[in-house]
Amino acid sequence: MDFDTDKYQVYTWKSWWNLHWIINPVMAVNELLLGQRVPEVSLLDKTSVKPALKRTYVPCPHCGKLHDNMTWSSHNGTAFKNWFGLYCYNCGGIIPCLKNWFSLLLLTLTYPVWGWFKGNLKKRWLEKQPARYKELELENVPNPFEGYGWVKQGLQWGLFMFIIMTFIFPFFIGEAINWKRILVGIPVWTLAGLLFGFSMKLVVGKTGKK
Ligand SMILES: [Zn+2]
Structure with missing residues (x-):
């Protein structure tokens, strides 16, 4: 096209x-x-x-x-x-x-x-x-990312990823769920979630030139 x-x-x-x-x-x-x-x-x-x-x-x-x-x-x-x-x-x-x-x-x-x-x-x-x-x-x-919406959106995504990567993924690769994974996962996915939310806010909110 x-x-x-x-x-x-x-x-x-x-x-x-x-x-x-x-x-x-x-x-x-x-x-x-x-x-x-x-x-x-x-x-x-x-x-x-x-x-x-x-x-x-x-x-x-x-x-x-x-x-x-x-x-x-x-x-x-x-x-x-x-x-x-x-x-x-x-x-x-x-x-x-x-x-x-x-x-x-x-x-x-x-x-x-x-x-x-x-x-x-x-x-x-x-x-x-x-x-x-x-x-x-x-x-x-x-726009769900407007204002501080990006924090909520980002943390929701982070929580979702935390559950998948900490509890569901180990099951599939035959690893036990362990405390280390949980303790590392919390800050990692909180941060990743916030980064994700904030970059989404920038991407979807980018206004055109006047
Ligand atoms: Zn069509």
């Missing part, structure tokens, strides 16, 4: 935020467990002075519709469960998304297990999609 580059800044995997999504193995948790996805291409309206959250668009390569970024948001209940990609309610197609290297590795290694069900899983997932986008609210969606 070609875009009006006078109007839009085009973001692909080469932007630092998207690279972070691909490189940081922790993001595999968001991608595989939560089904949070980042589109391969997004557009930032350079002519708007609104915060980035409100001037970002996701193009559908199948029908060409420019979707408001808020189409896939917690506010609309569509931020997660997007395991097969971002669903385009306009044409029913799936908008391609970035893949975190670690989740790609895990999916490849476990393909013999889930590969059998892939077709079925995808079919069932697709059937559920149209209903999720029936009552989208795209205007006046609050």
Whole structure:
């Protein structure tokens, strides 16, 4: 697809935020467990002075519709469960998304297990999609990172990661849950959560030039 580059800044995997999504193995948790996805291409309206959250668009390569970024948001209940990609309610197609290297590795290694069900899983997932986008609210969606919202968002994410990495991950690699992991995990994930929240605040809040 070609875009009006006078109007839009085009973001692909080469932007630092998207690279972070691909490189940081922790993001595999968001991608595989939560089904949070980042589109391969997004557009930032350079002519708007609104915060980035409100001037970002996701193009559908199948029908060409420019979707408001808020189409896939917690506010609309569509931020997660997007395991097969971002669903385009306009044409029913799936908008391609970035893949975190670690989740790609895990999916490849476990393909013999889930590969059998892939077709079925995808079919069932697709059937559920149209209903999720029936009552989208795209205007006046609050920015969850605004003010001190980033602290709450960051700590929630940190707590989630703490539970996964301290209690669930050791189980899968056959390690015992131990105090050391818990004591190290608390400050590490608190800090990581705050960093995550704050960088999200900067990214989604970045206003356009007047
Ligand atoms: Zn479409």
